[in-house]
Amino acid sequence: MLSARTCLNAKSQLGVFKLTLKASSIVSASTSSATLRIVVMPSISNLQQYNNYSTSPKPAPKLTLDDVNENILKAKYAVRGRIPMRAEELKAQLKKDPASLPFKKIINANIGNPQQLDQKPLTFYREVLSLLQHPELLDEADETLLSLYKIDSIQRARKLLEEVGGSVGAYSQSQGVQGIRETVASFITKRDDGEIAYPEDIFLTAGASAAVSYILSMLCKGPSTGVLIPIPQYPLYTASLALNNSKPLPYYLREEENWSTDPEEIEEVVQDAIKKGVKPTCLVVINPGNPTGAILSVNAIESIFEIAAKYGIVVIADEVYQENIFKGSKFNSMKKVLRNLQKVHHGKFDNVQLASLHSISKGVSGECGQRGGYMELVGFSHEIRQVFLKLASISLCPVVTGQALVDLMVSPPKPGDASYEQDQQQRNHIHEALEERATKLFETFSRLEGIECRKPQGAMYLYPKLDLPFKAIQEASHKEMEPDEFYCSELLEHTGICTVPGSGFGQVPGTYHLRTTFLPPGTEWVDAWEKFHREFYDRYRD
Known part of the structure; x- marks a missing residue:
């Protein structure tokens, strides 16, 4: 007879094990030289203990960086990199203790974010948007509605609502609303x-960045794919190439x-890329330039198409700053230049493929x-357009x-419309304010020791060259920073001005730059x- 609590030890060919059981649980047991067989009818308490044990094992480990797609880890985006992240920390510190730093606020000159930095939204845009978001307002009596909105805002909202199917909360066609593409x-x-454009060649996108993603994800097939990018460049391109595991082929701007x-x-x-087994698939052109603020001449654009035609390279024209043009400068769209080349040189440029991007x-x-x-896709076959659609x-x-705002951007109020005069005043004010701020900053740089800057022709940025003292370069090395990153870091810590070092955009080796917007008022x-600059140079003067 088993005791109330029995330890059974058994030795078999499979090993040694020990069981502790309650006598009331055992129905039968038998042993042999090879096996020990026990049939158990567990009590309710035993079953509960087993269930508790089986459902609470040692937790599986959390994700580590080893589990993350290595292409994402390789991607870098300096515009929101280490210095902007530090700026956010300082902003939080100022919020808690406004007197804790030698400045009162952070100036985010690191990114082209106009409405963060004083630029007011156009009234026409906001009137139409509010009606799109709350279309019940359009059911109000005419006199009530006209006391709140201008008649052309009301008419545009009604037209857009009809085109999107009655609500901006519903999905549209994947390529974008047909009427807006028209x-x-x-x-x-x-x-x-x-030069005629066709709605079927237009894809509406969630900003120009989404269009870049479409193009590169479609054409980048791995490390054997190369994409020519201008240096300095907007970091979106190198980051996107890293995500697609493809090779950037830098070409330097002069x-x-x-x-x-x-x-x-x-x-x-x-x-050189072809010799190394890399196929140059795309060539990126940013015009007007980011970060340089420069505008390419027609001759420069023509030479790019010469190369594209010769090697079968797709041209990506990033033209999102085409409206930011200063007096005395002229923007020529790459499509217009291409069409003129096709007229003059019959057949030579017929197979050139161009993707032109614009943004609100x-x-x-x-x-x-x-x-x-x-x-806009120019020169692409129907089959390739279908892949973009996929x-x-x-x-x-x-x-x-966002699609509706594209419609407003490309078709603003016209002379005779109720909103026209106000809209023109607001647009002129924005243009004049930006050019005035750009001129002020450029003139300041021009009189400072160790800074050389090209006069801006457009866009939203200056990209000055820094001739840094040797002691400053040494100090940067001690802090494990690039010299221009060190300058930008010191600028932030002493003034609250957040900029982006040129090393984040690429630059000729041995040179140092930074990018700043001139958006802050x-x-x-x-x-x-x-x-700060004068004190910095005095501190580190050789």
């Missing part, structure tokens, strides 16, 4: 002096020639947070309010920068 095509045709291109160097980059984030719109833009379909559709921050 409006974009009309805008491009007018801009390019009658600073001494106001950041123009060098066609001979570009062709050398192409030929820049210009006088400044609607960065609304995420709207478009891409990519767009995976994302369902672009933001519908007023002159106090410029004066603070000038004071």
Whole structure:
């Protein structure tokens, strides 16, 4: 008879094990030289203990960086990199203790975010948007509605609501609303002096960044794919190439020639890539330039198409700053230049493929947070357009309010419309304010020791060259920073001005730059920068 609590020890060919059981649980047991067999009828308490044990094992480990897609870890985006992250920390510190730092606020000159930095939204945009978001207002009596909104805002809202199917909360077609694409095509045709654009070639996107993602994800097939990018460049391109595990092929812009291109160097980059087994698939052109603020001449654009035609390279024209043009400068769209080449040189440029990008984030719109833009495909086959449509379909559709803003951007109030005069006043004010701020900052840099800056022609940025003292370069090395990053870090810590080091955009080895917007209002921050710069050079003077 088993005791109330029995330990059974058994030895078999399978090993040694020990069981402790309650006598009341055992129904039968038998042993042999090879096996020990026990049939157990567990009590309720035993079953509960077993269930508790089986459902609470040692937790599986959390994700580590080893589990993350290595292409994401490789991607870098300096515009929101280490210095902007430090700026956010300082902003939080100021909120808790306003007197804890030698400045009162952070000046975010690191990113082209107009409405964060004083640029007011256009009234016409906001009137139409509010009616789209709350269409019940359109049911109000005419006299009530007209006391709140101008008649052309009301008419545009009704037209857009009809085109989107009655609500901006519903999905649209993946390529974008047909009526809005027709409006974009009309805008491009007018801009390019009658060179016809077709709605089926237009893809509405969630900003120009989404269009870049479409193009690169479609054409990048791995490390054997190369994409030519201008240096300095907008970091979106190198980051996107890292995500797609493809190779950036940098070509340097000529600073001494106001950041123009060098066609001979570009062709050398192409030929060198081919020799190394890398296929140059795309060539990126940012015009007007980011971060340089320069505008390419027609001759420079033509030379790019010469190379594209010769090697079968797709041209990506990032033209999101086409509305930010200063007096005395002229923007020529790449499509217009291509069409003129095709007329003069019959057949030579017929197979050139061009993807042109535009956005509501820049210009006088400044609607960065609304995420709207478009891409025009020029020279692509129907089959390739269908692949773009597949990519767009995976994302369902672009933001519908962003699409509506694209419509407003490319078709603003016209002379005779109720909103026209106010809209023109607001647009002129934005243009004049930006050019005035750019001039002020440029003139300040021009009189400072150790800074060389090209006069801006457009966009939202200056990209000055820094001739840093050797002691400053040594100090940067001690802090494990690039020299221009060290300068930008010190500028932030002493003045609250947040900029982006040139090392985040790429630059000729041995040179140092930074990018700053001229969006912030007023002159106090410029004066603070000038004071800091003089003190910095005195501190580290050789």
